[in-house]
Amino acid sequence: MLGVEGLTLGADERAFLRDADPWGFILFARNVDSPDQLRRLTGDLRDGVGRDAIVMTDQEGGRVQRLCAPHWTDWPSAQDSAADGARAVELRYRLLGQELRAAGIDCDAAPCLDLAQDGTHPFLRNRCFGTDPGTVARMGRAAADGLIAAGVLPVVKHMPGHGRTRVDSHHDTPVLDVSLDELDRTDFAPFRALADLPMGMTAHIRLTQLDDRPATASAAAIALIRDRIGFGGLLMTDDIGMNALEGTPGQRAAAAIAAGCDLVLHCNATRAEFAEVVAAAGRMTPAAARRAEAALARRRPADDADPRALRAELDAVVAARA
Numbered sequence: 167m168l169g170v171e172g173l174t175l176g177a178d179e180r181a182f183l184r185d186a187d188p189w190g191f192i193l194f195a196r197n198v199d200s201p202d203q204l205r206r207l208t209g210d211l212r213d214g215v216g217r218d219a220i221v222m223t224d225q226e227g228g229r230v231q232r233l234c235a236p237h238w239t240d241w242p243s244a245q246d247s248a249a250d251g252a253r254a255v256e257l258r259y260r261l262l263g264q265e266l267r268a269a270g271i272d273c274d275a276a277p278c279l280d281l282a283q284d285g286t287h288p289f290l291r292n293r294c295f296g297t298d299p300g301t302v303a304r305m306g307r308a309a310a311d312g313l314i315a316a317g318v319l320p321v322v323k324h325m326p327g328h329g330r331t332r333v334d335s336h337h338d339t340p341v342l343d344v345s346l347d348e349l350d351r352t353d354f355a356p357f358r359a360l361a362d363l364p365m366g367m368t369a370h371i372r373l374t375q376l377d378d379r380p381a382t383a384s385a386a387a388i389a390l391i392r393d394r395i396g397f398g399g400l401l402m403t404d405d406i407g408m409n410a411l412e413g414t415p416g417q418r419a420a421a422a423i424a425a426g427c428d429l430v431l432h433c434n435a436t437r438a439e440f441a442e443v444v445a446a447a448g449r450m451t452p453a454a455a456r457r458a459e460a461a462l463a464r465r466r467p468a469d470d471a472d473p474r475a476l477r478a479e480l481d482a483v484v485a486a487r488a
Contacts, residue, residue, distance in 0.1 A: 167192055167222065167402060168440055169433040173199050175210045182437060183214045186444045189458060190220030192433055193271065195232050201269055204233075208270025220462070222273035222321070225262055226293055238265050244278055245292040248305045250484050255295075256308035257480040260469065263316025264476075267468045273319045275367060277309035279356040280329035287332050287340075294329055299355035306360055316469040319461060322360055324369035324404060325391050326381060327353030331371050339410040343374040346394075354395050361396040364461035368403050368427060370410035379425075380410055383418070388426035400457040402429035406443070415439045416446035423447055428454035 167190045171179055191211050198204055208221045223232045228243025241247070241262055247255050259276070266274060279302055280286075282294035295305035310320040330353060331340030342349075357366075368382040368391070381387035382403045391397050406418040413421065419430045423446075430447045432440060450458060 167220070167429055167431045168444075169194060169435070170197060170207075170211070172196060173203055174207060175214065179437075180210070180214050182440070183211070184216075186440065187215055188219070188444070189429060189450070190222060190273065192275075192431065193221065193223045193232060194433065195234075198232055198234075201237055204269040204271075212270075220273045220319070221271050222275055223266065223271050224275045225266060225271075226276045226278060227258070227262070228292055230293060233265060233269065233271075243292040244295045244305070244309075245282070248295040248301065250487055252304050252308040254480060254483045254487075255305050256312040257476055257483065259309040259312030260316050260471070261312075261473055261476055261480070263313040263318040264469050264471075264473055267317045272317060272465060273321065273365070274313055275321045275323060276313070277306040277320060277322060278324070279303070279306045279322050279360060280324055280327055280369075281353050281356070283330050285332045286329050289336070290328060299352055299359075303356040303359035306356055310360065310363055314464070314466065315471075317466045319364055319465060321365040321367050321402070322357060322363055322397075323367035324371075325357055325366050325397065325401070326369065326373070326387065326395060327357065328369040328371055329353060336408045336410070339380055340369075340371040341374060342371050346373075346375050346390075349373075350394070357391075357395050357397060361398065364399045364464045366391070366397050366399055366401050367431070368401065368422075370404055370408055379421075382406070382411065382427065383421035383425050385425045392426070398457070400428050400454070400461045401426075402431050403427050405431050405433040407432060407434055414442065416442040419443040419446040428457055 168188045169192050225231045227241030278293045280294050282291050282297045295302045313320045370380045370382050376386040403422045411418045432443045
C-alpha cells in the first residue's frame with residue numbers, strides 16, 4: 167500500500183502507479199483539501215489501477231485525523247470518546263465512517279487496541295481507549311462495528327500491542343521486556359477479542375522474549391499474532407518509513423514479507439524508494455491473496471442511515487452520561 171504525493175495525480179505519478187499496481191493506497195493531510203477534490207483523487211486512484219482498490223487513511227479522532235474542519239468533523243480522541251461509553255463510540259465511528267465513505271475512502275487505520283499505561287509515550291497514550299483489556303476490547307469492538315456499518319473496513323493496530331512501550335517508533339525501536347504470559351493477560355487480550363476482524367497492522371516493537379527484531383520483521387512475532395493471538399485477517403505493516411526499522415526501504419519491505427506480513431505500507435517517500443519497495447515486496451503470496459479477498463468481501467455499500475438522526479442519538483447518549 168502506497169502513499170501519493172499531493173492533491174491531484176500528475177501524469178508521471180499516474181503512470182508509476184499503473185505499473186506498480188499497489189493493492190491499495192493511504193492518504194494523508196497533504197492529499198486532502200475539500201470534499202470535491204478528495205472524491206476526484208480517490209476516483210482517479212482507482213481508475214489508475216483499473217479496479218476498486220482500497221483507499222485508507224488514519225482517522226482516529228483527536229491528534230490523528232487527516233480529514234478536519236471546516237469540511238469534516240473534528241472528532242474526540244479515543245480516550246475522550248471512551249469516557250462516553252460504547253454506544254457513543256459506535257455512533258461516532260459510524261458518523262466518521264460516513265464522512266470517509268462519502269469522500270471515497272473505504273478503509274480506516276483504526277481502532278487502536280493498545281493498552282494505555284502510566285508510562286505510555288505521549289504519541290500514543292490518548293489514542294488508546296483505556297487501561298484495561300476489557301474496556302479496550304469493548305470500545306474497540308464498538309468502533310469497528312460503527313465503521314463497518316458505514317461501509318468502511320477497520321484496521322486493528324498496533325499488533326501485538328504498543329501500549330507498554332515508552333519510545334515513539336517513528337524515531338526509535340521500542341523494546342518490550344515482559345513475559346509472554348503477562349502479555350497474554352493484558353496487551354494481547356484486546357487483539358484476541360477482535361481477531362475476527364478483516365485487517366490488522368503490526369507494531370514496530372521488539373519483544374525480548376522472542377528475538378532481537380521488531381515485530382514487523384520478526385517471523386516469531388508474526389507467528390505469535392497468527393497462533394497465540396489468533397488473528398487470521400490481512401496483516402499489513404505499520405509505515406516502513408519509521409525509524410524503528412533498519413536498512414534501506416527495500417530491505418525493510420523484504421524483511422516484513424519474509425517474516426509473514428501480507429502487505430507493506432509505505433507512506434511517504436521518493437518515487438525511487440517507492441519503486442524499490444514495490445520490487446522488494448513482490449506479488450502477494452497465495453495465502454495473503456486469500457486473506458485480501460476475504461477482507462474485500464467484508465466491504466459494505468455506503469451507509470444510508472440519516473446522519474442527523476445518528477448525531478441526535480449521539481448527543482442524547484452523551485447528555486445522559488453527563
